[in-house]
Amino acid sequence: MIALNLIGIGTGNPDHLTAEAVRAMNEADLILLPRKGSARSDLIDLRRTICAAVLSRPVRVVEFDMPVRDASGNYVQAVQDWHDAIATAWRDQIAAHLPQGGRLALLVWGDPSLYDSTLRIAQRLLAGGMAMTVRVVPGITSIQALTAAHAIPLNPLAGAVTITTARALRDHGWPQGVDTVVVMLDSGCAFEAIAPQGVSIWWGAYLGMAHQALEHGPLAETGPRIAALRAELRQRHGWIMDVYLMRRV
Structure with a gap:
């Protein structure tokens, strides 16, 4: 029997781990x-x-190579194949x-319940007949880290x-x-598709990490600044994870 522990680890800062998460990691086999x-080293x-x-x-602790999602063709089918x-x-x-058998731990960015497919992938193992229990240890989400960083x-x-x-x-x-809208999984600058009048934005990248970056203000003025900074950060680090909140005021 496999006891699968899906452990939310926040946004990469060890201080974000709960006592339950630390205990689950230490109890793992x-x-x-x-x-x-390499781009996401x-x-x-x-x-x-x-x-x-x-x-x-x-x-x-064992490292393994993650499969790469096919970026061509139908998006939903490509994601399903990737999860398989x-x-x-x-x-x-x-x-x-x-x-x-034994206790297996997987470290999940943020929380396993929010825009993460780890639970859906675990269901594939269960559906395939693996003798397994699934436990979720909740973690700090990028949304919580964003609102905390901006104190809003x-x-x-x-x-x-x-x-x-x-x-x-x-x-x-x-x-x-x-x-109020929170936007996740943005590979570009989707806020540019919104009419900026009367909208404010609070944006954050690499939240909780040493190179955390924050911007906020009226979307009309702050959007172009975020777009330029985002491109610079992606080039510097080879990857970017960001999230933002927009509010009509």
């Missing part, structure tokens, strides 16, 4: 760390740093390193918030019925 290519380095910072007993490939990679690592509330007084993706923002515009 195996921690799997995915390698995502900082990500595996951050996971290594977290393990070094919080492990107080010998725990086997990741599930196969997990299965291979489990067979190699926990053939008799997530929601307006008695108001609602919509959390959406850059793809949805581009395709469908500002969601109906809300004045």
Whole structure:
């Protein structure tokens, strides 16, 4: 029997881990760390740093190469195929390193419940007949890190918030019925698709990390500044993870 622990690790700062997350990591028989290519070497380095910072007993840590998503063709089908490939990679690592079962930990950026597919990939193993239990250890989300960094509330007084993706923002515009929108998974600058009048933006990249970057202000003035800074940071680091909140004021 595999006891799979999906551990939210926040945005890469070891201080973001909860006591429950630290305990789950130290109770594991195996921690799997995915390698995502040289362009994202900082990500595996951050996971290594977290393990070094919080492990107080010998725990086997194994790195493996993550499959790469096919960027051509139908997006949804490409993601489904990618998840199938990741599930196969997990299965291979489990067979190699926990053939008799045990406690497996996977470190998930932010929280496993928010725009992360780790739980869906785990369901593939369960559907394939693997004897496994799944436990989620919640973590700080990038949204929490963003609002904390800017010292702002997530929601307006008695108001609602919509959390959406850059793809949805581009395709469908500002969601109906809300004045506050949080945008995730933006590979570009989807805020440029929104009419900027009367909109303020709070943006953050590499939240919680040493090279955290923040910008905020009226979208009309701040949007171009964010676009330029974002391009510079991506070139400097080879990758970028950012999130932003926009509010009609």
